[in-house]
Amino acid sequence: MRLVLLGPPGAGKGTQAAILSDALSIPHVSTGDLFRDNISRETELGREAQQYMDAGRLVPTSVTANMVRTRLGQDDAAKGFLLDGFPRTIEQAEILRDMLAEKGESLDAVVNYTVSEDVVVERMLARGRKDDNEEVIRTRLQVYRDETAPLIDFYRELDLLVDVDAEGTVEDISSATLDALDK
């Protein structure tokens, strides 16, 4: 199964992805985690990404897309994957579509986690990651509204979108996701 998880920052995509990845036996591919791993290993890619992440802005698409292409080319992703954090723009969605089409593949579903802004701000402040301070959070939410939210209609028109309410408990949300994917 080839899945994308959509939702605002702080929607709990990473938490859900870990559970779904286990339940569906597909690797969790998180661009945020891949960047953070590169930053901690002090790679060139990490150095390039850091300034954007610290500001809550998007890392340039060329950099991000190459990283995703490499990751999805690894053996464990051949039969499926759970993408978390990519695509974040229509341009990235088109790149992903073309990347998969080259291999004769396509997405099976896009899970859209819906949650109010009050709840996501609360969750991010509680999480306290380096880019989880109020000003950076505001920027990330703005980037989400401007650049990422248009993907909801993009994928709805392709009949791939599955909406899941992300305001319940972790267990409620994961079982709602698995139920929705079953249909």
Ligand code: ADP
């Ligand atoms: P969250 O889900 O809370 O937004 P992530 O861990 O997914 O956090 O992403 C953290 C940061 O990594 C983003 O604010 C952005 O700077 C960078 N990033 C992640 N994915 C992408 C992407 N697809 N394109 C550009 N930048 C990205």
